[in-house]
Amino acid sequence: MISANPKPISIEKYEMLLQQAGDSGYEIEFQKSNHRLLIKSGEDWLAQVFLPWDCKPDASGLLSKIDDFHLGLVMIRAGIACTGHFHEGLMQDHKVFRAYMVRQKQGKSQLKYLKTKGKSRAGSRLRLGESERFFEEINQRLQQYEENYAITTWGISCGKTLWPYFFGGETPPPFDKKDPRILSVPFHVQQPDFQTLQEIHQKVSGVHLIFSGKGEKVFDLNIIKPSIDQTEDDW
Numbered sequence: 001m002i003s004a005n006p007k008p009i010s011i012e013k014y015e016m017l018l019q020q021a022g023d024s025g026y027e028i029e030f031q032k033s034n035h036r037l038l039i040k041s042g043e044d045w046l047a048q049v050f051l052p053w054d055c056k057p058d059a060s061g062l063l064s065k066i067d068d069f070h071l072g073l074v075m076i077r078a079g080i081a082c083t084g085h086f087h088e089g090l091m092q093d094h095k096v097f098r099a100y101m102v103r104q105k106q107g108k109s110q111l112k113y114l115k116t117k118g119k120s121r122a123g124s125r126l127r128l129g130e131s132e133r134f135f136e137e138i139n140q141r142l143q144q145y146e147e148n149y150a151i152t153t154w155g156i157s158c159g160k161t162l163w164p165y166f167f168g169g170e171t172p173p174p175f176d177k178k179d180p181r182i183l184s185v186p187f188h189v190q191q192p193d194f195q196t197l198q199e200i201h202q203k204v205s206g207v208h209l210i211f212s213g214k215g216e217k218v219f220d221l222n223i224i225k226p227s228i229d230q231t232e233d234d235w
Contacts, residue, residue, distance in 0.1 A: 006050060006208035007224040011063065014049065014207045017223055018061045021047075024218065028061050035183055037061055039215070046215035050186055050208040053153050054089065070149045073201065074142060074173075075157040075185065075192035076166060081134070082192040083141045085149065086201055092149075095141055096193055099134035132169065139171045146174035155204060157185035157192065 009017075017039070021028060027040040037057060039047040053071060055063040071086040084094040145151055154175055158166055167177060175182060187203050189196060209224055 006048075006210045008203075009207050009209050009223060011207060013223045014209075015062070017047065017049070017209070017219065020219055022060070030057050030061070034186065041214070041218075044212070044214055046212055046218060048210045052206055053155065053183060053204045066152060068150070068152075070152045071155060071201070071204075072142060072145045072149075072151045072153070073155045073185075073197060074138065075189050075196065075200065076138065076162055077159070077189070077192055078162070079134075080192055081138050082194065082197045083138060083145075084197045084201065085145050085151075087149070089205060091198070091201070093145070094194060094197055097134060097138055097141075099130040131165065135165050135169045136171045138166075139169065139173045142173050143171070151181065154179065154182045155185050155200075156182060157189040157200070 018028070021039045026046060029038045029040060030036075031038065035051050035053055037049040037051055038045050039049070049061075051057060051063065054066050054069040056066055057063055069088060071084075073082075073084045073086070075082050079099050081097040082094065083097075085092045151174075163177070167173065183204075185200055185204065187200060189200065211219060211221075211224070
């Protein structure tokens with residue numbers, strides 16, 4: 001997840017940034033694992049650009065659309081999750097999943113509780129069963145996406161503590177942890193519901209920019225100022 005506060009910019013301003021970088025002789029490096037472009041001067045990075053997931057850059061950084069782009073999104077938190085399938089930018093399917101996984105009073109998820117207190121009580125067994133069904137239903141939905149569509153990219157937002165249950169259940173997801181199609185959602189997800197699904201899809205479909213302290217001194221900061229007809233996302 002992005003730790004700084006990225007600014008959404010238009011494609012036109014992104015191309016202005018590339019022009020400035022080229023004129024100054026800065027290095028451009030595309031990192032496929034997180035779909036990010038770095039603009040560097042020597043060993044120092046000046047700008048990080050999170051690119052639209054439905055686009056690919058050429059050697060100069062200019063973007064072109066990926067044909068027939070299918071995106072599968074899954075966002076998971078303890079007790080609530082959301083999946084969505086998008087084709088060419090349009091939502092084709094979505095579903096929200098809920099489960100009784102948080103213990104009353106303590107506010108601790110059942111999966112964390114089992115690591116410290118065991119699973120002897122009836123309430124604990126009930127919540128454990130709910131947790132198992134929760135991940136099974138999520139993965140069944142993802143399996144449907146994989147069977148029915150040629151998924152280009154899988155976007156995932158899931159804490160590492162939940163990975164053993166997400167990947168290790170009787171019904172696994174249609175990909176493994178090292179699948180090259182996987183991208184980690186780089187934006188904060190508080191509540192994975194339908195509204196958040198729409199917001200995250202909008203963000204991963206746009207260009208977002210972070211300058212380093214040095215980058216702020218060498219680039220034109222008007223690039224990150226919103227145009228009259230452009231409003232910033234609510235981060």
